[in-house]
Amino acid sequence: MSQAEQQRDAMAKPVLRVEDMVVEFRLSKREVVHAVSGVSFDIYPGETLGLVGESGCGKSTTARSVMQLPVPTSGKVILNGTDLTALSGEELRRQRKDFQIIFQDPISSLNPRRKVKDIVEMPLVVMKEGTPEERAARVREVLTAVGLDPDYALDRRPFQFSGGQCQRISIARALVSEPSVLICDEPVSALDVSIQAQIINLLQDMKERYDLTMLFISHDLSVVKVVCDRVAVMYLGRICELTDSETLYRKPAHPYTAALLSAIPEADPNRAPQPIAMKDGELPSATNPPPGCRFHTRCPRAQQICTEVIPPLEEIAARHQVACHFPLSDD
Amino acid sequence: MIENGPLLQVENLRTHFVTERGLVRAVDGVSFNLDQGVTLGLVGESGCGKTILCRTLMGLLPPSAKISEDARVVFNGRDLRNLNEKALRAIRGREVAMIFQDPMTSLNPVMKVGAQISETLIHHMGTSKQEARERGIELLRAVGISAPERRIDEYPHQLSGGIRQRVAIAIALACEPKLLIADEPTTALDVTVQSGILDLLREQQRERNMSMILITHDLGVVAGRTDEIAVMYAGKMVERSATKQLFGNTRMPYTQALMESIPQLDHPTHTRLKTISGQPPNLIYPPPGCRFAPRCSRAEERCRAEEPQLGADGAGDHIFACWRPVGAAEGEAA
Numbered sequence: 259m260s261q262a263e264q265q266r267d268a269m270a271k272p273v274l275r276v277e278d279m280v281v282e283f284r285l286s287k288r289e290v291v292h293a294v295s296g297v298s299f300d301i302y303p304g305e306t307l308g309l310v311g312e313s314g315c316g317k318s319t320t321a322r323s324v325m326q327l328p329v330p331t332s333g334k335v336i337l338n339g340t341d342l343t344a345l346s347g348e349e350l351r352r353q354r355k356d357f358q359i360i361f362q363d364p365i366s367s368l369n370p371r372r373k374v375k376d377i378v379e380m381p382l383v384v385m386k387e388g389t390p391e392e393r394a395a396r397v398r399e400v401l402t403a404v405g406l407d408p409d410y411a412l413d414r415r416p417f418q419f420s421g422g423q424c425q426r427i428s429i430a431r432a433l434v435s436e437p438s439v440l441i442c443d444e445p446v447s448a449l450d451v452s453i454q455a456q457i458i459n460l461l462q463d464m465k466e467r468y469d470l471t472m473l474f475i476s477h478d479l480s481v482v483k484v485v486c487d488r489v490a491v492m493y494l495g496r497i498c499e500l501t502d503s504e505t506l507y508r509k510p511a512h513p514y515t516a517a518l519l520s521a522i523p524e525a526d527p528n529r530a531p532q533p534i535a536m537k538d539g540e541l542p543s544a545t546n547p548p549p550g551c552r553f554h555t556r557c558p559r560a561q562q563i564c565t566e567v568i569p570p571l572e573e574i575a576a577r578h579q580v581a582c583h584f585p586l587s588d589d
Numbered sequence: 590m591i592e593n594g595p596l597l598q599v600e601n602l603r604t605h606f607v608t609e610r611g612l613v614r615a616v617d618g619v620s621f622n623l624d625q626g627v628t629l630g631l632v633g634e635s636g637c638g639k640t641i642l643c644r645t646l647m648g649l650l651p652p653s654a655k656i657s658e659d660a661r662v663v664f665n666g667r668d669l670r671n672l673n674e675k676a677l678r679a680i681r682g683r684e685v686a687m688i689f690q691d692p693m694t695s696l697n698p699v700m701k702v703g704a705q706i707s708e709t710l711i712h713h714m715g716t717s718k719q720e721a722r723e724r725g726i727e728l729l730r731a732v733g734i735s736a737p738e739r740r741i742d743e744y745p746h747q748l749s750g751g752i753r754q755r756v757a758i759a760i761a762l763a764c765e766p767k768l769l770i771a772d773e774p775t776t777a778l779d780v781t782v783q784s785g786i787l788d789l790l791r792e793q794q795r796e797r798n799m800s801m802i803l804i805t806h807d808l809g810v811v812a813g814r815t816d817e818i819a820v821m822y823a824g825k826m827v828e829r830s831a832t833k834q835l836f837g838n839t840r841m842p843y844t845q846a847l848m849e850s851i852p853q854l855d856h857p858t859h860t861r862l863k864t865i866s867g868q869p870p871n872l873i874y875p876p877p878g879c880r881f882a883p884r885c886s887r888a889e890e891r892c893r894a895e896e897p898q899l900g901a902d903g904a905g906d907h908i909f910a911c912w913r914p915v916g917a918a919e920g921e922a923a
Contacts (some may be wrong), residue, residue, distance in 0.1 A: 313779055452864065453634075455862035455863065458862055477779065480852040481852050484856050485858075507854055521780045525812045527837075540752075
């Protein structure tokens, strides 16, 4: 990293800062799901942070708790200097125009009985923004921006559109209030490859056009590589590695990151599938996570200390944080 | 039984659905052969007909489906089209087995794993209950499940997604089928579990010298683990060849566009992905000529008027349906 970049980083204030966020769900008197256990990260202006991990690792819960849906059990979510977890219902509602989310399944996240114009206008109505004429103009503008013809789309309902087009409508709805932060929870996982590429490109265009800062959740590491500046890898409710995407893919330091990367099937018949660098076994239960490093039950490098002491997320190089007692080194 | 012929011969298969809005041409004139011991990857986007094609082979279609009269589906020397339901049932599950995408819904939630494996064995092979249980334990061990003696008495909800899919594979392998059809077997699973399941399928296929059809939308899944690949688009097979040949020398523009639209790990951050504009066609009113022509960057007048047939240019088994294939000299026809 150049000195100029370092200076910029030191000066820029994060748009979104998540501090030691914990999200727990009580199942019964004795059982608690430890969905997110102390997650911290910053996202800087114009940056896209990726959040990857297997299903059940807490990445979607993290995204939703940033949205305050549900409010985290403890920890802070600071958006442009305001701690969202400390706001009352009405104050939070007013803040919502500034942070929006899109979901995985574009069809079930749109109300099937509403017309597209009502779906996209709804956030403005709820936030009591503008006159009806101003709102209608804004809806037309944002629909055009996401690549839909307003004259065609406005009076139609979601079932008259394909999955890819429904995701465009969801994006329009999220952007209509001009948020500074857009959270994308597996936005392309339900789409076919050819449509997936269209939506990924669209998200990148929207990011530039509307100056968005994004949190991008996906289980697909290749998608994350293309979209994100920095990537956080989650395992069982904790971040195990956080660095810029080039470094993460070139020099993963956490054994779990390395295992995930080795598992990606490559569209190249000349490269034989690699054996996956992880012990057999399943993701342990989040109601009873292993002590110490949560990955130690599947980690090929685990030693005694890993079963006892939780490794803190520490910088091993500039802007490269890893939570591991025995990180992988270059050799 | 044919000794040297292909295990499966499909000729001119059309599966159409009668709907209120019109006739949906889900599979529209597909022909191919599959040899013993070969793994075929069947690739395409949702709605291209890959699943309906395999369900037609299995005889698992809803009543609204109509299969063309002149179609032939010859499996192991018998035309499945001429068999009655009883004869089909003797083949299904025994000689041809299938694995589905979602192991939670394809397993019976109120039956123990052991009973679901035994059921197949008792029905098809006349195995005794005790033997079936022992064989079940062996099968669970073969598909890489630890402590099979304990697992066999568990219900599907007690198992993780990956283990459930392994159970589904054990059931499919129970009667030593000649052909295994795996319909998106790893799409519902995590990437770390996916490679284990794909390796298991490949290993079992080789060990038993089965033929296998691996249906997927993910070219990464088929690249390292199939012998041949067939690409489908809008109810048609548009390209077919040996796996290495297909990746190294793609001829059909659709296949090429599909490959280019996948994000690659060696792409730098914020790479603009190549996209295929528009959407797959409506199968009630498919476009005339080549069905990919409206989205194809190479399309010319002929592509929009005249339908290309599967064929090779020159020698080899690499066939494709295109008037303006990638990599051909300008003006050369297929």
